Amino acid sequence: MAKVLMKGNEAIGAAAMEAGCKYFFGYPITPQSELPEYMSRELPKAGGIFLQAESELAAINMVYGAAGSGVRVMTSSSSPGISLKQEGISYIAGAELPCLIVNIMRGGPGLGSIQPSQTDYFQATRGGGNGDYRLVVLAPANVQELVDLIIEGFDIADQYRNPVMILGDGMIGQMMEPVEFKAPKKRELPEKDWATTGTGGKRKPNIINSLYLQPEDLEEHNIRLQQKYNDIKKNEIKVESYNLEEADVVIAAYGTTSRIAKTAISQLEKEGYKVGLIRPITLWPYPYDEFEKINDNCKGILTVEMNSGQMLDDVKIAVKGKYPVYFHSRTGGMIPTPNEIIEKVKKIYGGEI
Amino acid sequence: MAVVFKKTKGLTDAQTHYCPGCTHGIVHRLVGEVLEELGVLDKAIGVAPVGCSVLAYKYFNCDMHEAAHGRAPAVATGIKRVRPDNFVFTYQGDGDLASIGTAEIVHAAHRGEKISTIFINNAIYGMTGGQMAPTTLVGQKATTAPNGRDEAHCGKPIKMSELLATIDGAKFVERVTVTTPANVRKAKKAIKECFKLQLEGKGFGIVEVLSTCPTNWGYTPQEALKWLEENMIPYYPLGNFRKPEEVE
Known part of the structure; x- marks a missing residue:
């Protein structure tokens, strides 16, 4: 495909659609609003759904529901909005669901500013939400890399059943650069046989859940999560x-x-x-x-x-x-x-x- | 011999954790029966809340998704939007739906999400041990309202069915209870009507069920039913607040 000149935020949307993502749930916030605007224009044409939620809390929980139903789904926001999404991100990580979360960072703390920053590094890499979990955090330095990481990010999410975060700053979101959409390296992706799709009378009910009331069970779950994170450490480092x-x-x-x-x-x-x-x-x-x-x-x-x-x-x-x-x-x-x-x-x- | 009653296929064989005399069990059965009778168990996806029914995903015999506190309508929205041919319902208590999740339920109704909600109103936080709920009656004691709910301090209890009935996207809103066999039958009829509405693609539906919490109210199961009838029904009147024909 020939190179096209695209603004970072719009390139994210185009790349996500290229990766087969047909569902976007979000809430407006500067400096990433071009992305939901792009999705609201383009997703319906491709038979997908764009839905503007009533809040970031609702948006991430819609992602939680959609991801549990087995589809490629994403949301995006900027720093204060990502803070609101931490509850849902923790549940998604706990329930081991794949999805893509984009944070186009702005200055903080609090309402901060709308200018570029990298102030959410701790939040992205150390958790942010409650509990012992990890996100795969990808930090593009140009619009082409942004596009490549979005496309591969969906595969990483599906391979490990783990949320993936794209951590960009306002500069990456707003700049225009030539991009081309390339297929990522081929991965063996597991079937989503755990998804809530209705039993169809053919299998036992599937349950999406992060609650383990017995400490022995929760410890076992945590150990298994850590084993998965160790696999990611072994296989996915990029530098x-x-x-x-x-x-x-x-x-x-x-x-x-x-x-x-x-x-x-x-x-x-x-x-x-x-x-x-x-x-x-x-x-x-x-x-x-x-x-x-x-x-x-x-x-x-x-x-x-x-x-x-x-x-x-x-x-x-x-x-x-x-x-x-x-x-x-x-x-x-x-x-x-x-x-x-x-x-x-x-x-x-x-x-x- | 003719079978006159049997357990619904809509529920699993798991033993529930509910306290003796709690009406969650009756409502679970009604939901299970309606899912079975409408033939939607195979395509049903339920969303369980945080609260006493947090373990509902173990009891309903269909695909289930556990939500964060109050967010069930948002989770259900995500599911229904990507799986429009499935039957999607939430099962939520009053702390979940009428306090922390007010925005989610109001906006799900407002968008006319084609989901169905069962709302258990027992006027108290059950699972956390009897704290005041937004639905706790004025004067009713709770562990965080030791002298009873004081209207001057925290207002009157919120009436969710009346509130939701003002929203255009909510096509079916009814308040029922399960204190007597007759009321149980009426409740089942309302749940069935509400669920059918989703199958017909007409919009959002909710059934509020006035329920008991003998443990945290400090009553026997029978006293609790009597207290509900004498105190809750006068403030939370039973009946239908909105039906599709009225809306159209």
Whole structure:
């Protein structure tokens, strides 16, 4: 298929439909409203359903019902709306249902702002809702990758019966870039024989549920969930890295900030500095092992984020104290500039910080 | 020998956890019988709430989906929208439907979702141990209203059937009870009519069932039935609030 120029939020919708998703339940919130608007136009033409719910709470619970009935289904929101969806996300994870949740992050806390941010990293990777569960969290850095991850995200969700979150910032949602829709690598996807479709008089009733009143049963359920999460850790980590063997300083960044970091790195290289990059594409499972590839003489790791230091914790876990870890950030909808990053790298080089 | 009564296929063989004298058992049976008699058990998908009937998914003999507290109408909406040929119902208590899930039930009705709701109103939070519900009567004692519900402090109990009957998308709204054999028969008739409405694709339907909670009210089962008739029915009048013919 030829490349087409698309805005991030609309490309999400097109990619989801390409993946066979015919159902969308959502609630308006800036900066992602182009997505529900796109779905309200396009899904009915494809025989699907777009429904604007009365709240984010209702929207995620509609997703819960639809996912339990065995269809590909999605919702999207932005930070405060994703907070409201945490109840349903926890139930969906507990009941082990596949679905896709898009968070186009904006500044916080509270009502915050409508400008780009990465402030929901903790919420996305550490749970957010109650209980011991994990989402697969995918962080695209450009619109093509966004499209690829949406399409593959539905497969990952179906393969593991687990909700998948696309964690983008307002910048990714709003920017226009050329995209092409490609089929993902072929996966063996299990039959959804657990879905509530009506027994048809041919089988025992199916029950979608996350309640286990006996502690022995709930512990067994939790152990099984952890085994599944371990399989995901083993099979699904995605990361891009650059020049880890030679770099004197390695930048760790994801999403929009990783693009700014790349600009800074090429400028620094022109000036003779050796700078590497680790760009996690899966934020959970996190590519901790990638940091093992960094050469022993590296002076330090610079984490760049649009929050007050959230992935920073994972970077520290990954380097196990082997290298000093530095941090640069802008928050509140402010975006770090390449020059800010360049200055910081030079200071690390010069031993000034 | 002629069989005059047998257990409905609409219920599983599981032993229920309900307290002695609780009317959930009767309502479960009626729902099961109606599902069986309408021939929809094979295509029924039920949504269980959070509350005393949280384990309803073990008792109804059809596909079941457990919802979060109050969200059953949203879950049912998701199911019905992707499986329009299935029969989808929710079974909810008064804490679930009339307090935490008010938005979900109002908007499901408002959209005219083609789902059916059984609403158990026993004027108290049963499963959590007798706290005040939005439906608790003025003066009625509860563990969080030790001196009885005070209207000046928390208002009068909410009348959900009357409220929902003002919504165009709600095509069938009826309040019944199960205190006597005659009332049980009337309740079953209402449930059947409500369920048929969905099968005919006419819109949202709800049957509110005034029910007892002997355990948390502190009465014997018989005293509880009497208390319901003397106190709840005067405030929550029985009867139909909306039928399809009135709407059209």
